[in-house]
Amino acid sequence: MTIENQSFDVIIVGSGYGGLLPAYQLTQAGFKVLLIERGKAWQRNMFRHSWAPEYLGGLFDISLSTSMKDIYRGSKIFGGGSVMNDKVHHRTPSEAFSFVDPDTKRAAWPSNVHREALNPFYKQVEELLSIHQLSWEEVSRIGGNFARMFADAGLSCDRNNFNVGTGCVHCGFCEAGCQFPGGKLNLVSEVFHLALETGNLEVKVETSVKTVAPVRSGGYEVHCISSDKSYKAPATSTFTAPRVILAAGPIGTVPLLFRSKAHLPKLSSALGKWISNNGDMNFILRTPDSYPDHLGFRSATSTGVMTYAFWDEHHITMHPGMAPIPVFAGVDARREGGLAWGLEHKHFVKKNVVNRLIPVNAMGVVPAEIKMEIDHDGNAKIHHPRTKALEEHANILYRLMKGVCQTVGGELLITGIDGELFDMGGNHILGGARMSEQKSTGVVNPSGEVFDYPGLYVSDASSIPGSLGINPALTIGANAMRIGHELIRSVGGKP
Ligand SMILES: Cc1cc2nc3c(=O)[nH]c(=O)nc-3n(C[C@H](O)[C@H](O)[C@H](O)COP(=O)(O)OP(=O)(O)OC[C@H]3O[C@@H](n4cnc5c(N)ncnc54)[C@H](O)[C@@H]3O)c2cc1C
Structure with missing residues (x-):
């Protein structure tokens, strides 16, 4: 049966920390999952020892701030940031979770999301990726x-x-994709196969989600285009599921929600706000x-x-x-x-x-004062x-x-x-569809569910409410697993 004719319990958009980790949890718990990824699938021998822009352009999603001063790098390859990041995985110190937004004078983080609450999920990600001190x-x-x-x-x-294994040859080209089996241990090499082995996972690569919309009978449909097309192109395929998790990273998820505003008119006005570059x-x-x-x-x-x-x-x-x-x-x-x-x-x-x-x-740990909207082509436009x-x-x-x-x-x-x-550019953009206890200051509730759109979730870096002051990938992964855990429990499943 083709993917187009199958039905799914959950569609996940994006295969980085926010996407592959919940895909792993959900498939293990018996949910049928479709994972849609804009980037390409890869073999280790496709990676090169090169910093040439035309090569890196195939791995990184690059956005320039409107002032042209800052360059932000996201990822665009199957496995997301785990494939081309620098492997630094540290738990966020507890003080960062107590940050108070200077503009609202309110705690940036929901009261139930803090270091202690994330500790069990940190541990799971650390075990899955064999993260250890050098x-x-x-x-x-x-x-x-x-x-x-x-x-x-x-x-x-x-x-x-x-997250490095015994196959590392110390070449230093970790951010260009690791060629060596057992070198960098990323989400694809360590986690993807565990989800695949359940028989509950289908994957569609080189496919970009253009918009998401609720369907009358319940659930959501995602409208897709081929990744080599502009977001102006008409959707060429549509998939439907009772639940959709957006995990396309901040420069993927936030524009996707903006492009979907006509279908999701009750989206919070906090969309595109409270973004930080992690200081x-x-x-x-x-x-x-x-x-x-x-x-x-x-x-x-x-x-x-x-x-x-x-x-x-x-x-x-x-x-x-x-x-x-x-x-x-x-x-x-x-x-x-x-x-x-x-x-x-x-x-x-x-x-x-x-x-x-x-x-x-x-x-x-600085205030989240960056803002994002979309340009005429539907891509991120960042004001810093x-x-x-x-x-x-x-x-x-x-x-x-x-x-x-x-x-x-x-x-x-x-x-x-x-x-x-x-x-002040960089690799650690956070927020834009952040978690909050109130709709006025966030796009999703503390369980990652979009306010007024039950069954639609955001589980990636865009849900992170403020800067962490430390490399964020481990916290993004732990929070995504916390959201996945709550989703499974909310429908009576066993996480
Ligand atoms: C060069 C570099 C080095 C870094 N080094 C570190 C480090 O050492 N330690 C650390 O903690 N952090 C590091 N980071 C940051 C870290 O990798 C990110 O914070 C993390 O990957 C974000 O996770 P995510 O799930 O939100 O998004 P991502 O991991 O970026 O995953 C999002 C995925 O969604 C896909 N996507 C986007 N739009 C669409 C769409 N419309 N449809 C379908 N799919 C879509 C993308 O292709 C991507 O694969 C680094 C980042 C970069 C760029």
């Missing part, structure tokens, strides 16, 4: 030099928790001259260390190595007082890029205002990192853009 032997030299800068400044820095700020450090060369980005499992040294006071974490050094160093960085281009900069980069420069990704809170966050980070560099003799590089200390 040994120091597995930490790259660049990670070692970063940790040493912190140690020499009297600050702590420890090894990351990674991401990206910059480059130069190590002190006395440190050993760190041999660039070539490394064991990218960089492998994380510091919580500033968490207690500032709710900031950071780790080195979120992008290949040549990309960062060449494109948009300058020494203070210097230019981001010209001969002096060229010689500085040439001399330091391989052995002295460390790209760093810092994250913080430079607010007072963001400026304050950047200034604190600047002071902290200047302090570290002054103490140990390193150097902090800032962006080439006037008035912008740090690059």
Whole structure:
């Protein structure tokens, strides 16, 4: 029987953390699930050791803010972010869940969604992906030099928790897709087959959901197009189920709901609001001259260390190595007082890029002040205002990192853009269809169900109410499993 002629209990849109994990739970619990994914299915031998834009363009969904200053990267491949992210999987510290939105003066998170409530689901995701703390032997030299800068400044820095197996060859191309069996352990290699083996899962790849609409007899239909078409193209296939879970990531789910507004007129006005970039700020450090060369980005499992040294006071974490050094160093960085281009900069980069420069990704708990709408083609249009809170966050980070560099003799590089200390784009966009106890401040209730549309759920990063201040994938996955668990229980199933 073709997929078109089958009936399903649940349709899931998107196969990243928010989609594949509930697909696993639901199929194990006996639900018949259709998983629709815009990206391609893949074999490990399709991945390349390349940072060429035309290659990465096949893996990443790239959105530019309306100011053209920030680049946001989502994923567009079967398995979502788990296939091309950097593998850092940490539980969010409990303080982040107590954040109060400065605009509403209300708690950003529903009172029943907090660290303790997520702990059992964190554990499940950690077990499924074999997430564990690295040994120091597995930490790259660049990670070692970063940790040493912190140690020499009297600050702590420890090894990351990674989903990496014994097949890792330490090539450092984790974000280009891992070619090596048993290397990066992603949702496809570790979880997908468990769902498939139940016989309850059907998958449709290279298919984009254009809109979702309620059907009179109950449930929802999803209207699909081939992924190589624009969202303006008419839908070419439709699937129906009593329940639909949207898990297309923030730059997938939020535009999908906007495109569906004519069918879902009671959607909350909170759609496209309370979005954060997780307080991401990206910059480059130069190590002190006395440190050993760190041999660039070539490394064991990218960089492998994380510091919580500033968490207690500032709710900031950071780790080195979120992008290949040549990309960062060449494109948009300058020494203070210097230019981001010209001969002096060229010689500085040439001399330091391989052995002295460390790209760093810092994250913080900041207000969710980004907004999203859609353009004429139905794709994400992102406004990232430079607010007072963001400026304050950047200034604190600047002071902290200047302090570290002054103490140990390193150097902090800032962006080439006037008035912008740090690059504020990134990979950790959260919210836009967030959970809330009230419809006025969220699109879905604490169980992930869209207000006024029973049976329609959002389980991905767009449901996350605020910035986490730490890499979000593990929390997105744990929250998706919490939502899946509640869905199964709500219909009398056994999670
Ligand atoms: C380069 C990079 C590195 C990162 N590194 C880390 C890290 O080390 N640690 C960490 O915690 N986080 C990291 N992240 C972030 C993390 O991967 C994401 O936060 C996470 O994947 C979000 O999960 P999600 O389920 O919301 O969306 P995704 O994982 O992005 O999954 C969404 C899926 O939906 C599909 N989709 C989109 N639109 C449609 C549509 N209309 N129809 C059908 N399918 C659709 C997409 O193709 C995609 O596969 C990184 C992200 C990037 C881009």
